[in-house]
Amino acid sequence: xxxxxxxxxxxxxxxxxxxxxxxxxxxxxxxxxxxxxxxxxxxxxxxxxxxxxxxxxxxxxxxxxxxxxxxxxxxxxxxxxxxxxxxxxxxxxxxxxxxxxxxxxxxxxxxxxxxxxxxxxxxxxxxxxxxxxxxxxxxxxxxxxxxxxxxxxxxxxxxxxxxxxxxxxxxxxxxxxxxxxxxxxxxxxxxxxxxxxxxxxxxxxxxxxxxxxxxxxxxxxxxxxxxxxx
Amino acid sequence: xxxxxxxxxxxxxxxxxxxxxxxxxxxxxxxxxxxxxxxxxxxxxxxxxxxxxxxxxxxxxxxxxxxxxxxxxxxxxxxxxxxxxxxxxxxxxxxxxxxxxxxxxxxxxxxxxxxxxxxxxxxxxxxxxxxxxxxxxxxxxxxxxxxxxxxxxxxxxxxxxxxxxxxxxxxxxx
Numbered sequence: 058x059x060x061x062x063x064x065x066x067x068x069x070x071x072x073x074x075x076x077x078x079x080x081x082x083x084x085x086x087x088x089x090x091x092x093x094x095x096x097x098x099x100x101x102x103x104x105x106x107x108x109x110x111x112x113x114x115x116x117x118x119x120x121x122x123x124x125x126x127x128x129x130x131x132x133x134x135x136x137x138x139x140x141x142x143x144x145x146x147x148x149x150x151x152x153x154x155x156x157x158x159x160x161x162x163x164x165x166x167x168x169x170x171x172x173x174x175x176x177x178x179x180x181x182x183x184x185x186x187x188x189x190x191x192x193x194x195x196x197x198x199x200x201x202x203x204x205x206x207x208x209x210x211x212x213x214x215x216x217x218x219x220x221x222x223x224x225x226x227x228x229x230x231x232x233x234x235x236x237x238x239x240x241x242x243x244x245x246x247x248x249x250x251x252x253x254x255x256x257x258x259x260x261x262x263x264x265x266x267x268x269x270x271x272x273x274x275x276x277x278x279x280x281x282x283x284x285x286x287x
Numbered sequence: 288x289x290x291x292x293x294x295x296x297x298x299x300x301x302x303x304x305x306x307x308x309x310x311x312x313x314x315x316x317x318x319x320x321x322x323x324x325x326x327x328x329x330x331x332x333x334x335x336x337x338x339x340x341x342x343x344x345x346x347x348x349x350x351x352x353x354x355x356x357x358x359x360x361x362x363x364x365x366x367x368x369x370x371x372x373x374x375x376x377x378x379x380x381x382x383x384x385x386x387x388x389x390x391x392x393x394x395x396x397x398x399x400x401x402x403x404x405x406x407x408x409x410x411x412x413x414x415x416x417x418x419x420x421x422x423x424x425x426x427x428x429x430x431x432x433x434x435x436x437x438x439x440x441x442x443x444x445x446x447x448x449x450x451x452x453x454x455x456x457x458x459x460x461x
Contacts, residue, residue, distance in 0.1 A: 058440060058447075086448070093447025096454050100400050101419030104316050111311035112325050114303050154304065260322070281322045 061087070061094050189260050194229040195236045197263065197274035205263040207238060207276065208285065211251045217241075225251065225279075227259065239266070241277035249284060256286040299336050306335075306349070309421060310356050316416040317360040319405045327363050331356045353431045357413065364409060399457040403450055411446035418443055 190202035209227030217224045223242040261276040315324040425436040
């Protein structure tokens with residue numbers, strides 16, 4: 058690897074090259090390593106793809122805060138951390154970080170689309186799973202996309218005997234029964250069942266259930282779900 | 288109580304903002320599915336935050352958080368009963384799916400690369416991610432993985448040979 062990355066002294070590199078000229082086995086191994094190394098580098102660039110974005114602090118903190126209430130808060134955690142961060146270099150780095158964040162926030166707020174308001178699908182989160190179109194619950198009636206991601210508040214969770222699947226009724230705003238969409242979960246493996254009142258983001262296929270007594274829009278099957286607020 | 292909560296949130300914010308991006312890159316690359324990676328990331332920072340009081344500065348904070356992330360990814364992959372299933376695998380082929388078919392060569396290249404790395408055994412995948420995504424040295428990797436640098440190097444060599452073998456059918460794409 059050091060040879061591949063040019064990290065070998067010239068004298069040693071010459072020795073290696075001389076050996077490679079005479080040893081077919083090592084030459085083949087090096088070619089495979091070089092190819093794997095190049096693939097690794099390509100993967101490294103791919104992993105920094107902006108389509109994969111970590112959740113915002115507020116999203117993580119909301120769940121962490123609730124967990125801390127259940128499991129207890131850390132002793133002097135804030136003090137230890139602040140002590141760690143109070144060295145002059147860390148303070149300077151923190152100032153730079155805060156200023157950078159402020160500039161980015163201003164840029165972001167200027168670019169935020171008009172639909173990204175309360176109750177709407179947060180389009181900036183949508184690329185989490187590629188190829189899913191953000192659709193508001195109210196937009197399902199005019200939606201033509203098949204793979205969709207939507208967000209809403211859980212109004213009801215029940216097992217549908219007819220469909221033999223779990224149904225989650227999502228509404229756009231709490232205490233408002235309309236508009237709604239039924240999210241049909243066929244396979245519970247890996248999915249956390251949300252409680253009524255929580256806000257969730259659901260990925261799946263958009264369909265219309267035209268059976269008598271139904272006549273509603275649905276996400277069926279639900280392929281992935283994230284609880285945004287418990 | 289409210290003041291304490293604000294203090295906690297502030298400490299957590301600092302920790303999160305300082306380490307979020309590199310830990311996210313590690314977690315999402317190891318777990319594969321961004322949605323599940325969000326849960327793992329949440330657990331990593333929750334455990335890091337709770338454990339900060341007991342952190343003894345015997346290793347760097349960076350190494351310590353990476354080790355938590357390493358353990359959380361490993362636990363998650365061990366406990367995951369049902370892997371994330373792509374849409375096509377559930378609804379099968381059809382006109383609707385044709386619209387979503389990957390036709391772009393660039394997408395196919397990315398998919399081949401991701402699949403090849405994700406199919407590597409965990410230990411191999413981890414060194415590939417630490418080396419090429421996190422850009423860490425052998426010494427840093429050895430601290431995180433808890434093994435000598437020589438072991439890291441030989442594991443990486445085996446991983447690259449394995450990666451080359453898995454990507455051989457897609458050579459024209461890469």
